[in-house]
Amino acid sequence: MSKKFVLVFSLIIVASMMLAACAKPAPTPAEPVAPAEPAAPAAATEADCAKPEVICIGLVTDVGEVDDKSFNQASWEGVVAGGKEVDAIVNYVETKDAKDYVANMQLFLDKGYDILVTVGFALGDATVEAAKANPDVKFIGVDQFQGEVVPNLAGLIFDEAKSGFLAGVLAGKLTKTKVVAAVLGTDLVPPVVNFNRGYVAGAKWVDPEINVISTYHPGGMDVAFTDPDWGATTARQAIGQKADVVFGAGGKTGNGALIEAASNEGLYCIGVDTDQWETVPEAHKCLVSSATKAISPSIVDLIKMAKDGSFPGGNYIGSSALAPFHDFEAIITQEIKDALDEGLKAYDANAITLPEK
Amino acid sequence: MEQKTPSKNNWLMTIWRTIRVPLLAILSALLVGAVILLVSGADPLKAYAALFKGAFGNANYLKRTLEKTTPLIFAGLSVTFAFKAGLFNIGAQGQLLMGAITAGFLGFAIKGLPPVLHIVLALLGGCAAGAFYGLIPGLLRSYSGAHEVITTIMLNYIAINLTDYLADGPWKDRSGTNVIARLPLIEDSARIPFFGPVPVGFIIAILIAFIIWYMLERTNFGFEINSVGLNSHASRYAGMKTKLLMTSALVVAGLLAGFGGSVETLGVVGRFQPGFNAGLGFDGITVALLGRSNPFGVILSSLLLGAMKGGANVMQFDAKVPHEIIDVIQSMMLFFVTADLVIRKLFRIIKDTGGEVTLTAGWGQK
Numbered sequence: 034m035s036k037k038f039v040l041v042f043s044l045i046i047v048a049s050m051m052l053a054a055c056a057k058p059a060p061t062p063a064e065p066v067a068p069a070e071p072a073a074p075a076a077a078t079e080a081d082c083a084k085p086e087v088i089c090i091g092l093v094t095d096v097g098e099v100d101d102k103s104f105n106q107a108s109w110e111g112v113v114a115g116g117k118e119v120d121a122i123v124n125y126v127e128t129k130d131a132k133d134y135v136a137n138m139q140l141f142l143d144k145g146y147d148i149l150v151t152v153g154f155a156l157g158d159a160t161v162e163a164a165k166a167n168p169d170v171k172f173i174g175v176d177q178f179q180g181e182v183v184p185n186l187a188g189l190i191f192d193e194a195k196s197g198f199l200a201g202v203l204a205g206k207l208t209k210t211k212v213v214a215a216v217l218g219t220d221l222v223p224p225v226v227n228f229n230r231g232y233v234a235g236a237k238w239v240d241p242e243i244n245v246i247s248t249y250h251p252g253g254m255d256v257a258f259t260d261p262d263w264g265a266t267t268a269r270q271a272i273g274q275k276a277d278v279v280f281g282a283g284g285k286t287g288n289g290a291l292i293e294a295a296s297n298e299g300l301y302c303i304g305v306d307t308d309q310w311e312t313v314p315e316a317h318k319c320l321v322s323s324a325t326k327a328i329s330p331s332i333v334d335l336i337k338m339a340k341d342g343s344f345p346g347g348n349y350i351g352s353s354a355l356a357p358f359h360d361f362e363a364i365i366t367q368e369i370k371d372a373l374d375e376g377l378k379a380y381d382a383n384a385i386t387l388p389e390k
Numbered sequence: 391m392e393q394k395t396p397s398k399n400n401w402l403m404t405i406w407r408t409i410r411v412p413l414l415a416i417l418s419a420l421l422v423g424a425v426i427l428l429v430s431g432a433d434p435l436k437a438y439a440a441l442f443k444g445a446f447g448n449a450n451y452l453k454r455t456l457e458k459t460t461p462l463i464f465a466g467l468s469v470t471f472a473f474k475a476g477l478f479n480i481g482a483q484g485q486l487l488m489g490a491i492t493a494g495f496l497g498f499a500i501k502g503l504p505p506v507l508h509i510v511l512a513l514l515g516g517c518a519a520g521a522f523y524g525l526i527p528g529l530l531r532s533y534s535g536a537h538e539v540i541t542t543i544m545l546n547y548i549a550i551n552l553t554d555y556l557a558d559g560p561w562k563d564r565s566g567t568n569v570i571a572r573l574p575l576i577e578d579s580a581r582i583p584f585f586g587p588v589p590v591g592f593i594i595a596i597l598i599a600f601i602i603w604y605m606l607e608r609t610n611f612g613f614e615i616n617s618v619g620l621n622s623h624a625s626r627y628a629g630m631k632t633k634l635l636m637t638s639a640l641v642v643a644g645l646l647a648g649f650g651g652s653v654e655t656l657g658v659v660g661r662f663q664p665g666f667n668a669g670l671g672f673d674g675i676t677v678a679l680l681g682r683s684n685p686f687g688v689i690l691s692s693l694l695l696g697a698m699k700g701g702a703n704v705m706q707f708d709a710k711v712p713h714e715i716i717d718v719i720q721s722m723m724l725f726f727v728t729a730d731l732v733i734r735k736l737f738r739i740i741k742d743t744g745g746e747v748t749l750t751a752g753w754g755q756k
Contacts, residue, residue, distance in 0.1 A: 131666045221554060223570070255668035
């Protein structure tokens with residue numbers, strides 16, 4: 034028995050070595066291949082990031098993945114697009130444990146990266162500290178409000194209540210049952226709450242009689258944005274209470290609500306953060322528009338400013354608007370468009386009172 | 391079996407028989423991970439090398455690995471202790487959260503204490519909160535028969551929502567521009583320091599593991615806990631107070647998890663913040679199973695998991711491997727350990743003759 038065991042064991046060792054040997058030629062895309070000495074900056078790799086003429090842009094996600102079809106993804110797309118504009122090397126690290134924010138930033142700083150994008154308000158403190166400790170590196174903090182101005186740190190913030198308000202006006206105009214729903218990530222996160230405050234105000238602005246069913250995910254930060262099942266169930270409950278427009282705001286949780294709405298006939302749904310027509314094709318049947326934060330374009334702008342020396346420290350307010358209506362262009366009448374314009378004017382004139390939560 | 395020199399070899403063989411299944415489970419899981427890496431176009435050797443570098447490559451990496459290991463040891467010991475009494479403590483996560491937030495509260499609310507005293511006080515508070523949170527399912531199990539698996543799972547949700555409420559309500563950090571749910575930073579006097587690159591919390595965890603081992607193997611209380619776990623009816627027949635024993639087993643389990651949460655708050659995070667302790671209690675179950683419900687096994691398996699967690703970001707950065715592979719490998723380990731029949735079939739280990747491990751009376755028993 035013992036001999037057999039040793040045999041199997043050594044077979045496994047040999048097999049693993051063989052597997053490893055096979056792997057050698059496999060392509061490892063972004064790996065910094067040691068460049069030949071005379072290579073010009075055109076063939077620059079990650080190893081050259083410390084050189085002043087090579088621009089390197091790194092991105093640290095909040096807990097979650099870079100392809101979350103929401104926040105992290107929009108930021109990464111901004112980094113990729115901005116990187117092309119300024120001819121930079123780009124890379125990212127996904128944060129798995131909230132305690133690793135600093136360690137993950139340090140990975141880039143150790144390699145001499147020039148611009149660091151950190152995604153999410155939760156990384157705010159860590160980003161401020163890193164920016165103070167590394168004055169030569171430019172930091173872009175997505176969704177991070179700056180209480181004090183650090184010259185090399187731009188906090189990219191958005192008026193979520195404004196995009197939420199526009200979504201609310203749209204929902205109020207579209208509803209036939211006078212019941213609309215919002216399925217939201219946790220109320221522990223102020224931007225999510227602001228989306229909802231705007232949404233409620235927008236729907237009520239159209240018609241005070243409209244009933245808005247807003248539900249926040251009851252779980253902790255670890256699950257609130259990654260729970261599509263809860264999102265779907267909650268949307269189903271709201272639909273059962275006659276809601277015919279569903280606003281999904283909260284990462285994958287919100288996406289679950291959108292997809293659930295799409296599985297019903299004659300319902301409308303509204304996405305959040307980015308144009309979710311591109312990111313959640315499963316919801317095409319109901320997705321009228323999205324309450325967007327223009328994350329990617331704002332990051333591209335900030336990257337360009339970092340390059341030409343006009344980088345703004347402190348808060349930088351990105352634009353917010355509704356995404357295109359795509360297939361629903363036909364049902365968005367001139368009357369609805371006028372209402373949206375009028376609502377926007379009222380909002381900008383501070384004529385709208387937002388509810389508490 | 392070739393056992394010719396009984397005395398010394400017997401002892402070694404016993405250890406070997408105890409560790410061979412977990413060891414082979416780990417190797418198999420790494421192998422499966424390597425195949426997945428290969429299929430997805432990455433170089434497994436390079437990935438594992440980067441993982442190792444990220445876990446132990448320099449003093450900073452080592453420090454982080456030990457930081458990640460520490461709460462796993464506590465959570466693993468918590469689950470182990472309950473296992474010994476035949477109870478499955480799924481509630482380590484909730485108990486850990488209660489400990490973490492209590493220590494965080496005592497850490498910032500009390501001012502002007504000398505350092506050591508402040509740390510001890512905050513730790514005691516955290517332990518007490520965890521112990522109390524273990525007492526509830528303990529009493530429910532012993533005196534109403536409500537199964538601890540159900541009650542601890544539900545208590546986890548209560549703990550998550552209670553701590554979220556406290557962190558966003560009465561105990562919220564109201565300083566400056568803070569908008570997110572979290573407690574204020576703890577006072578410097580409550581911070582658990584480092585001993586070189588080694589967090590003092592890690593040293594405490596090792597000490598506690600020794601104490602738990604001694605308690606389980608060398609004291610009357612431990613003997614009674616073990617015997618309740620093996621057969622509660624026989625234990626009652628032999629005159630043991632089984633209800634009291636089961637309750638105290640969950641109290642100790644809760645205390646250990648709460649201890650872990652306190653050390654995490656006072657030694658690593660520096661405040662209580664929702665989301666920062668996610669999953670630690672559940673990893674404790676993996677650690678306890680992988681460690682074969684042995685305190686020293688728990689230390690080793692915690693180190694393994696801690697190293698995998700610590701090295702994951704360097705692995706992603708250097709080898710371009712998504713960190714999810716770590717979850718896959720960890721799950722495969724758990725799978726191979728719990729379904730150890732697979733390993734036994736695979737490696738032709740027919741049956742254990744020594745080092746028998748009884749996990750619980752009702753769960754995972756061979």
